[in-house]
Amino acid sequence: MLILAILMLCSFNWRVSLNISQGVKTKIASYYKRLMGQGNVAVLMRGAGSSFTVKILGIGLGFGVQAVAARLLGVESYGNYAYVLAWTNILALLGKIGFDTVSVRFVATYYSQQEWGLLRGFLRYSSAIILISSTSVAVCLGFGAWLLRENLSRELLHTFWVASVMLPVISTLKIQESRLQALRRIFQAQFPQAVLRPLIILIGLITLTLWAENVNSSSFMSLNLVATAIALGTISFVWKKTIPGEIKLVKASYKSKEWLRIGQAMILIAGFQVVLSQSDVAMIGTFVGTKETALYAVAARIAGLLIFILIGVNSVLGPLVASLYAQKSHVELQRIVNLGVNFVFFSTLLIAIVLTLWGKIILNLFGEEFSSSYPILVILLLGQLVNAMAGPVGLLLAMTGHHEDASRILGISAIVNLILNALLIPNCGALGAAVATAISTALWNVIMSVLVWQRIKIISVAVPKFIISSRI
Numbered sequence: 001m002l003i004l005a006i007l008m009l010c011s012f013n014w015r016v017s018l019n020i021s022q023g024v025k026t027k028i029a030s031y032y033k034r035l036m037g038q039g040n041v042a043v044l045m046r047g048a049g050s051s052f053t054v055k056i057l058g059i060g061l062g063f064g065v066q067a068v069a070a071r072l073l074g075v076e077s078y079g080n081y082a083y084v085l086a087w088t089n090i091l092a093l094l095g096k097i098g099f100d101t102v103s104v105r106f107v108a109t110y111y112s113q114q115e116w117g118l119l120r121g122f123l124r125y126s127s128a129i130i131l132i133s134s135t136s137v138a139v140c141l142g143f144g145a146w147l148l149r150e151n152l153s154r155e156l157l158h159t160f161w162v163a164s165v166m167l168p169v170i171s172t173l174k175i176q177e178s179r180l181q182a183l184r185r186i187f188q189a190q191f192p193q194a195v196l197r198p199l200i201i202l203i204g205l206i207t208l209t210l211w212a213e214n215v216n217s218s219s220f221m222s223l224n225l226v227a228t229a230i231a232l233g234t235i236s237f238v239w240k241k242t243i244p245g246e247i248k249l250v251k252a253s254y255k256s257k258e259w260l261r262i263g264q265a266m267i268l269i270a271g272f273q274v275v276l277s278q279s280d281v282a283m284i285g286t287f288v289g290t291k292e293t294a295l296y297a298v299a300a301r302i303a304g305l306l307i308f309i310l311i312g313v314n315s316v317l318g319p320l321v322a323s324l325y326a327q328k329s330h331v332e333l334q335r336i337v338n339l340g341v342n343f344v345f346f347s348t349l350l351i352a353i354v355l356t357l358w359g360k361i362i363l364n365l366f367g368e369e370f371s372s373s374y375p376i377l378v379i380l381l382l383g384q385l386v387n388a389m390a391g392p393v394g395l396l397l398a399m400t401g402h403h404e405d406a407s408r409i410l411g412i413s414a415i416v417n418l419i420l421n422a423l424l425i426p427n428c429g430a431l432g433a434a435v436a437t438a439i440s441t442a443l444w445n446v447i448m449s450v451l452v453w454q455r456i457k458i459i460s461v462a463v464p465k466f467i468i469s470s471r472i
Contacts, residue, residue, distance in 0.1 A: 054187055058194030059308055065198045066301055068205050070294070070366040072215050079290025080156050080217035082297035086281035088163040088170075091141055095134030095171035098263040099126045100178040105399055106259065107182035108319035109326055116246045117253035123243075124252055125259060126175065134171035138164045158218035166225040173232045176239050182319050188238045192231035200227035262403065272410030273394075276417050276440055280433040283421045288429050296430035298366050299373035300437075302355060303380035307387060309347045313340045314392050321392075321399040325456075334458055341391030345462035348388035352381050376434040383438030390445035391460045393452050402455050406448065413444035 070078045103126060110119035142164035149157050173193060180189035204223040208215050281300070285293040317340055324333040355362070359377050363370045397406035417440035424432025452460045 054190040054194050056308075058190070058198060059305060061195060061198035061202055062301075065202050065205065066298070067365050068202065068209075069220055070298060070370070072205065072209060073217060073220060075291050075294045075367070075369055077155065077215075077217045077220075079285065079292075079294035079297070080153075080159055081220050082281055083285035083290055083293050084156070084159045084163050084217065084221065086285070086297075087160075088141075088167065089277075090275070090279075090282065091137050092134075092167055092171055092174075094137045095130065095167050096174055097129055097133045099130055099259075100174045101398055102126070102259060102263045103175060103178040104182045104319060105262075105322050107179050108322045111183060111244065112323045112326070114246070115253075116244070117250045118255065119244070120247040120250060121252035121254040122259060123179070123247070125254060125256055129260075129263075130171055130175055131168070134168035138167040141167060155216050155218055159216075159221050162218055162221040162225055166221070166228055169225065169228050169232055173228060173235060176232070176235045180235070180239060180242060183242060183244075184316075184319055185238075185242055186316060188242065189235070192235040192238075196234060197227045197231040200230055272407065272414040275414040276410070276437070276444070279414075279418060280421055280425075280437050283418075283425055284430055284433050287425045292430045295370060295373045296376060296433055298363065298370050299376040299430075299434070300380060302359070302362060303377055303384055305355065306348050306351055306381060306384040309351075310344050310388055310392070313344050314395050316340075317392055317395060321396060325400045330457070337391065337396070337458055337460055341460060342462050344391060345388050348385065352385055355381060373430070376430055379431070379434040379438050383441040386438075386442040386445050389462050390449045391462065393445060393448035393460050396452050396456065396458060396460055397448065400456050402451075405451055405455065409444050409447050409451065413440045413447075416440050416443060 069081070073081065103122075106122050107119065110116075110122065142161055145152065145157055145160035145164070152160070177189045177193055180186075201223055204227070205215075205220075208219065208223070281293055281297055284296050317336070320336055321333065324336070356378060360371055360374050363373055363377065394406050394410070397403060417436055420436030420439060421433055424436050426432075428435070449461050452458050
């Protein structure tokens with residue numbers, strides 16, 4: 001009887017375990033099916049996963065590139081490179097003329113509504129505009145450097161000339177990336193720029209250390225140019241394979257005035273964002289010198305690790321926001337935004353804590369001189385935390401037709417940033433630039449968060465779910 005009871009008990013436990021196992025498998029299968037579906041949350045999760053995979057690889061490679069370059073070039077040459085790169089990024093926005101952001105909006109909208117004629121016309125028009133504008137800006141940069149050649153060192157002059165050649169290449173690369181993002185091809189869009197490009201640069205740097213006797217900022221910028229060209233060739237090949245076949249069967253339609261009008265608004269937004277992100281480096285180089293520029297640039301690059309999550313989520317949210325707003329799906333839009341922004345903030349907070357605790361050790365990887373940048377790093381981290389907490393406020397305004405409001409807010413913040421930099425840098429150096437950047441970053445994020453609620457009734461900051469539910 002005892003043996004029979006034991007056998008019955010084992011049989012019962014086996015059936016219970018089997019039922020639990022089958023239940024778990026059923027739930028996993030259900031979750032997997034939902035994840036691979038076409039729902040907005042599934043698209044967001046898949047896209048964010050792809051984006052983070054690429055971003056993490058890119059960050060690791062980029063960090064390695066900058067660490068090797070800083071040690072190889074030294075503080076002065078690395079400062080020259082950072083100074084020229086800051087001006088290149090500022091002028092690149094003129095080359096893109098706002099059509100990187102416009103591409104996300106219109107390509108996503110025309111694709112979802114199957115407006116193939118308008119999609120074909122937009123692609124043709126934007127390509128022509130970008131080619132003309134980026135080439136013009138490149139010529140102006142190269143000629144401007146030649147006019148100022150008496151005030152520039154030979155190394156700095158050559159670095160500017162190489163950067164001028166790179167301008168049209170990098171502008172076209174960003175446009176192709178935006179087009180693929182609009183079609184929700186997140187991995188294909190980001191891989192060439194985020195992973196392939198720094199990988200080629202890193203291989204090139206290692207090669208230069210073995211074969212070249214002297215590596216300076218111009219040779220490093222030349223290596224950057226080669227890597228950018230290869231990344232452009234790769235992403236252009238992917239785009240040709242991805243482009244919808246339907247657009248080849250229809251006649252191109254054009255809304256040139258509308259595209260250009262919105263592009264002009266977007267270029268203001270992009271311009272102010274570049275001023276907010278690059279004017280500090282450019283002004284430090286102008287007022288203080290390239291050594292301080294190098295110290296600040298390294299701290300800013302490490303602090304920039306905080307925004308990779310926000311950038312990754314925004315790359316997925318952009319097409320979703322444009323589509324959901326066009327469909328007037330307000331509740332679904334709020335749900336997607338809340339999901340994204342809470343993930344961004346709490347993930348960013350964790351990274352900020354790690355960087356604050358081990359910041360000095362990380363800075364030492366670039367060289368002993370860079371450890372003095374730790375106070376700069378902490379201040380910049382605080383500014384980026386506010387940026388993460390506010391979420392995709394700029395994206396929401398741009399994708400929902402309120403780009404002019406976003407432009408005005410960023411314009412005011414850019415002016416505040418320039419004034420604070422002009423006041424603080426001469427007396428406090430790079431530390432003053434960090435304070436100016438943190439204040440102006442917090443300013444535009446807070447104002448835009450309020451405006452997003454007023455204009456489209458979306459709560460875009462990291463808040464608990466029950467608050468969202470009570471507001472919609």
